[in-house]
Amino acid sequence: MHYYYANTSHKLGLERLRRGAALLNRLATKGVETQLLVNDFRAGLVAKELGVSEYVTIEGIQDIDAIAQNGDSIIIDSVEDDHGRLVKYCQDFDTVWRFAHDEEDKAVHSEIVIGLDTVLVDDTYFDEKAEKEEKTLFFLGDADYDKTILSNEDFFKMFDMELLLGNYFFVKYEDDLAKLFSTLHEPEEYEDLIKSSSTVVTASSQTALEAKVAGAKVVYLSLPQRELYTPALLESYGITVIRGLDSDELKAFLQNNVSKDGNCIEKFDEENILIKP
Structure with a gap:
């Protein structure tokens, strides 16, 4: 059994869940037995919308072994402090993978670190038949704990954007x-809107990648504490990056109405991600 733990919250949002669902959905098509672990009930409900039918709620990263058994494999996508629990996981479980926290992150024990540049986008966004509607969609992210939008109302009033x-x-x-x-x-419209919107402005790097795959012109607003992927990586895929809420830069992008060139985002190969030691 492969257990996938995605750390989410009303402060962090659901980016780790969204990329986790992409991998779990792919593994399901390959007949691999998987189980999603989340630390938040709402994340579990959203997981079902993303195609992951079952989930188990746990307290956090230190409780993975309350569900997973000796000999299982686990995938950890979390920035939580494991308080030394990772040592036990590496001893008890067949294979332990975890996502890198930053570009300098290296394996501490016998775990396998999934690189920061590993892009996971669900196959559904590669649907070339999806029709585009001329509109600019804004999606900050699944969480706005600090009320970033309301605190910058003058910025948002300057643009004719629809809010997801x-x-x-x-x-x-x-x-x-x-x-x-x-x-x-409404949040339930996420997938349809990301696929159908001609232009997407977002502070979620996971959403930026999904929208780019779906064929939208994409702007990523790089805001503090919100970066799952580096701005440099997004720019390499032809995604326009604006540091902060710069109205002049965003206005220029929306008026220019031209998509940037960049590397093509390919469908990921799960076998290259879940490498065995």
Whole structure:
């Protein structure tokens, strides 16, 4: 059994879940037995929307072995402090993979580190038949704990963008956001909108990659504490990166209406990711 633990929260959002679902969905097509572990009930509900039918909720990274058994394999996508638990996992489990925290991250024990440049985009976004609708979609991310949008209302009022709400947005907050955007879309519309929008502006690097694969013109707003992938990696794939909320740069991009050239994002090879020692 392969267990996949994705760390999510109302502060972190769901980026790790989204890329985890991409890998789990692929493994399912190959007949590999998998189980998703999450530390948040809402993440489990969203996982079902992403095609992952079953999940188990645990407290956090230190509780993976409450579910996984000796001889199983685990994949860890988390920035949590494991408080030395990783040592035990490497001893008890057949194989332990974990995603790198930064470019300097190296294996500490016998685990296998999945590189920071490993891009996981679900196969559904490679659908070339999806029709585009001329509109600019804005998706900050699934969480806005610090109320970034509301704190920068002058910036957002300058642009005619439709807002895709995050799964962790509160109802009262949504009411306030309705004053800044022409249209609000529910989180359940995520996949359809990422596929169908001609232009996507986002502070989620996972979303930026998915939108690029789906054929959109993409702007990634690089904001503090939100970077799952490096801006340099996104730029290499032809995604425009704007540092912070720079209205002049965003206005220039939207008026230019030209997609940047870059490397093509290919479908990932799960065998190259889950390498055995």
